[in-house]
Amino acid sequence: MSTRNDEMREIWDRSFAEQIERQAYNTAPVEALVRSVSYYLRARYGQDELSGLHFAEMGCGAGPNLVWLAEKGITVSGVDISPVALDLCRRTLDGAGYGDRVGELVEASVSDVPLPDASLDGILESCVYQHLDRADRIAAFAEIDRLTKPGGLFVGHMLEQGHTVFEQHAGEQQADDPGTLVLEEGGSNIYLTNIGLSHFFTKDEVRSLLPDWTTVDPCLLQYEIPVEEAGKRGYEHYRQSMLVVYAIK
Numbered sequence: 682m683s684t685r686n687d688e689m690r691e692i693w694d695r696s697f698a699e700q701i702e703r704q705a706y707n708t709a710p711v712e713a714l715v716r717s718v719s720y721y722l723r724a725r726y727g728q729d730e731l732s733g734l735h736f737a738e739m740g741c742g743a744g745p746n747l748v749w750l751a752e753k754g755i756t757v758s759g760v761d762i763s764p765v766a767l768d769l770c771r772r773t774l775d776g777a778g779y780g781d782r783v784g785e786l787v788e789a790s791v792s793d794v795p796l797p798d799a800s801l802d803g804i805l806e807s808c809v810y811q812h813l814d815r816a817d818r819i820a821a822f823a824e825i826d827r828l829t830k831p832g833g834l835f836v837g838h839m840l841e842q843g844h845t846v847f848e849q850h851a852g853e854q855q856a857d858d859p860g861t862l863v864l865e866e867g868g869s870n871i872y873l874t875n876i877g878l879s880h881f882f883t884k885d886e887v888r889s890l891l892p893d894w895t896t897v898d899p900c901l902l903q904y905e906i907p908v909e910e911a912g913k914r915g916y917e918h919y920r921q922s923m924l925v926v927y928a929i930k
């Protein structure tokens with residue numbers, strides 16, 4: 682793996698070790714993903730057909746989205762750069778009683794996934810691609826295309842350019858990668874202003890990254906966070922701006 686991957690593994694291993702110690706890791710599935718996947722499954726499959734499906738999550742973390750899928754009888758696989766996260770994901774799935782519905786939990790980068798071509802009925806992603814550099818981001822979308830069966834689903838959840846942090850720092854976009862900011866202002870790295878590289882997508886960009894898919898439908902989700910929390914982040918008002926991408930190959 683590349684130096685950047687080594688760096689990401691170290692950051693996320695440290696983050697998950699701390700989250701485990703504080704019992705603070707995510708245990709709830711991401712609502713935007715749940716709604717989109719539910720819509721797709723209900724439109725195409727009967728309840729008794731779900732056990733024939735295989736879904737994977739890129740950057741699966743503690744695995745709450747995979748537990749939600751496994752609960753439906755779907756076989757689930759997870760890809761993550763952090764072995765600490767993968768271990769936690771395994772324990773989460775086993776603890777929920779779904780150990781027998783796990784396909785593979787793979788330590789790898791989302792831009793180079795060791796799973797076979799056209800092996801997945803669906804792929805999920807939430808807040809992972811937005812921290813990849815340009816080359817890895819393009820490779821990650823190419824992997825989605827390679828891994829998904831015809832008619833299969835991709836649902837992603839990523840930063841969009843209407844975000845307050847992007848608007849405030851638009852003048853600092855990387856010259857060779859518009860939409861990308863590299864911010865390290867100090868303080869907690871749960872905030873974008875200290876997480877290093879963040880890429881803010883546009884709808885057209887997402888469409889261009891999956892050029893041969895029959896449907897690519899990015900939905901814009903914007904909301905203001907409470908003023909008190911905005912203040913803690915150094916802003917008077919703070920707008921979250923995310924794309925929920927619903928795509929069918």
Ligand SMILES: C[S@@+](CC[C@H](N)C(=O)[O-])C[C@H]1O[C@@H](n2cnc3c(N)ncnc32)[C@H](O)[C@@H]1O
Pocket residue numbers: 689693694707711739740741742743744745746760761762763766789790791792806807808809813
């Ligand atoms: C913000 S967390 C999201 C976890 C999960 N998707 C969720 O919704 O709970 C990002 C996850 O992506 C993983 N990750 C970050 N960069 C990655 C990369 N290049 N390849 C694979 N996994 C990566 C991290 O280890 C972490 O588990």
